[in-house]
Amino acid sequence: MELFLQFGYGMKELTKELMRKWGSGTVILSPRDLTAAQIRNFAREFLDVQGNTLLDPQLYYPRANHQRLTSHDYWPDDYSTGLLTGGSSLTNLLTKIRDLNNSAMTSEYILPGLFCSRVDEDWFYVQELITNKSVTVMSDKRRLATLCLSHEILRYEEQIEDIVSRSESWNVDGYYIIAEHPNGQYLVDDPMWLANLLLLCSGLKLQGRKVIVGYGNHQMLCLASANVDAIATGNWLNVRNFSSERFNNPEENTISRRAKWYYCPQSLSEYKIPFLDIAFRSKILDQMAPDKFLNSDYTEVLFAGAQPSLTSYGEKASFRHYMHCLHEQCKFARRNSFNETVSAHELLLETAHRFIKSFHRFGVRGQNRDFSDMLDVNRAALSVLQDARGFILDRQWSV
Numbered sequence: 159m160e161l162f163l164q165f166g167y168g169m170k171e172l173t174k175e176l177m178r179k180w181g182s183g184t185v186i187l188s189p190r191d192l193t194a195a196q197i198r199n200f201a202r203e204f205l206d207v208q209g210n211t212l213l214d215p216q217l218y219y220p221r222a223n224h225q226r227l228t229s230h231d232y233w234p235d236d237y238s239t240g241l242l243t244g245g246s247s248l249t250n251l252l253t254k255i256r257d258l259n260n261s262a263m264t265s266e267y268i269l270p271g272l273f274c275s276r277v278d279e280d281w282f283y284v285q286e287l288i289t290n291k292s293v294t295v296m297s298d299k300r301r302l303a304t305l306c307l308s309h310e311i312l313r314y315e316e317q318i319e320d321i322v323s324r325s326e327s328w329n330v331d332g333y334y335i336i337a338e339h340p341n342g343q344y345l346v347d348d349p350m351w352l353a354n355l356l357l358l359c360s361g362l363k364l365q366g367r368k369v370i371v372g373y374g375n376h377q378m379l380c381l382a383s384a385n386v387d388a389i390a391t392g393n394w395l396n397v398r399n400f401s402s403e404r405f406n407n408p409e410e411n412t413i414s415r416r417a418k419w420y421y422c423p424q425s426l427s428e429y430k431i432p433f434l435d436i437a438f439r440s441k442i443l444d445q446m447a448p449d450k451f452l453n454s455d456y457t458e459v460l461f462a463g464a465q466p467s468l469t470s471y472g473e474k475a476s477f478r479h480y481m482h483c484l485h486e487q488c489k490f491a492r493r494n495s496f497n498e499t500v501s502a503h504e505l506l507l508e509t510a511h512r513f514i515k516s517f518h519r520f521g522v523r524g525q526n527r528d529f530s531d532m533l534d535v536n537r538a539a540l541s542v543l544q545d546a547r548g549f550i551l552d553r554q555w556s557v
Contacts, residue, residue: 159382159492160184161485162212162390164372166397167191170200172477177209180485184210186372186390187262188397190227190405194258201262213262214334214372215255217270218306222405232258244287252288252295259299267296268334271304273402277317282324289328300331302368305358306400309340312351312358322361332368332387335359339399344527345377349535352380353542359384360547364554373400376426376484377529379506380536382491383499383543385551391484393477418473419527420460421480422446423487425513426506426532427524428480434466440520445513452486454479496552500540507533 163173163185177183185204187197201211216227220234227233232254234247251270259267269292274281285303292301303325311317325333337355339346346352355371362369363385371381374389375398381389391397396404419428429446437443447461448454456479459469493499514530517523524530543551 159386159488160388161481161488162186162370162372162388163481164188164374164390164392164397165191166392166394169393170203172393172474172481173209174203174207176478176481176485177204177207179482182208182210184212184265184388186212186214186268187264188214188216189230189258190216190224193226194230194261197258198261201264205263211262211264212266212268213255213259213264214268214304215270216405218273218304218336219402219405220272224405227405230258244291248287248291249295252292256296259296264299266300266302266331267292268302269296269304269330271306271334273306273308273338274311275308277311277320286328289330293329300368302332302334302370303328303330304334304336306336307338307358309338309351312337312354313348315354315357318354318358319361321358322365325362326365330367332370333362335362335369335371336373336400337371338401342399342401344375344395344399345529345532347531347535349538349542352377352535352539356381356384356539356543357546359386360543360551364547364550373397375399376421376423376487377532377536379426379484379487379491380503380540382488382493383496383503383540385492385496385499385555389488391481393481416473418471418476419480420446420457420466420471420476421483422513423448423452423483424509425517425524426510426529427514427517428527429522429524431467431471433522433524434460436520437517437522438465440522442517442520442522445516446522448479448483452483454482454486456482494555496548496555500544500548503540504537507536 165185165188173185232251234251269288272284289303340348359369369386370388372390374391378389417430421428437446456475460466460471493502510529511533
């Protein structure tokens with residue numbers, strides 16, 4: 159499984175640096191955060207460092223009011239009339255998105271897709287208008303259908319199975335899935351939500367198609383068990399956790415004072431620096447350092463012998479370290495079979511449990527980013543996947 163970069167506010171240099179470090183990489187460009195000229199220019203810079211580009215049209219809410227997003231040439235001003243007829247307005251929309259993709263030199267098309275609050279014929283009608291029309295307008299590249307789903311949908315298995323069944327007839331090459339988190343949670347504590355996301359992804363993969371899951375974080379490492387091709391994440395929480403507010407609120411996330419976090423990959427938890435000071439005082443800080451095989455040099459200053467809060471560790475290092483570690487964890491998440499992949503994730507969870515338990519004894523906690531409450535959530539979701547699709551996934555793992 160790969161890690162893609164979900165482009166967000168202020169991510170250009172970060173993206174280039176990580177692509178250089180990795181020797182490659184894919185970034186999903188964001189019209190909400192970039193003008194058309196920036197999309198074109200940034201894409202050239204990313205390709206210069208052996209990167210790959212995709213472009214998300216972000217047409218989840220056609221009536222969104224974010225100024226930069228709605229100022230793009232493709233944004234519809236006649237959504238309620240011409241667009242839904244599938245006629246010239248839809249052709250014009252897809253043609254302009256195609257042209258923007260060409261200027262961004264993308265490798266595949268991400269088709270526009272509406273936010274789905276309920277799986278019904280109205281939603282299927284629009285999705286199928288778009289996928290059918292794209293066959294002729296966007297015939298020169300592989301096409302990925304967008305499935306942008308509310309958190310309520312992901313609580314009902316029958317709605318998930320409706321999507322899997324209906325989409326099988328769509329003429330697309332894959333899917334770009336955006337799953338809204340319940341109640342704005344960063345780490346989701348609802349096992350049914352995660353279980354149904356696994357069922358959705360695995361069902362789509364069993365169609366023999368590509369699956370990318372956007373706006374993710376390290377809790378989504380378990381998606382390797384659904385044979386997912388890639389997850390995407392970014393710097394701020396609003397590109398690790400999908401929210402409609404990001405597409406209506408014009409204000410950027412530029413609060414003057416923000417907490418700095420450290421991602422501890424072996425505990426699957428993030429910690430504010432004052433809690434690393436507690437670990438330093440308790441002489442367990444070295445246990446929180448990333449494993450050598452992850453090759454993350456962004457946090458060396460934290461473990462050089464000084465009290466962490468007195469070091470120069472900052473946001474820049476925090477973001478790079480998080481994404482680099484997750485990139486490396488993704489590489490090892492998918493194994494040679496379904497059962498091996500599930501076993502590897504269960505071992506990851508058990509290892510995290512041991513570290514978390516040890517850290518808690520000394521008062522080192524991740525607060526709302528502590529993975530302790532998510533361990534059983536991920537375990538339960540994997541059990542549901544094993545019961546529902548384990549046999550067929552293991553037989554068709556190479557698909």
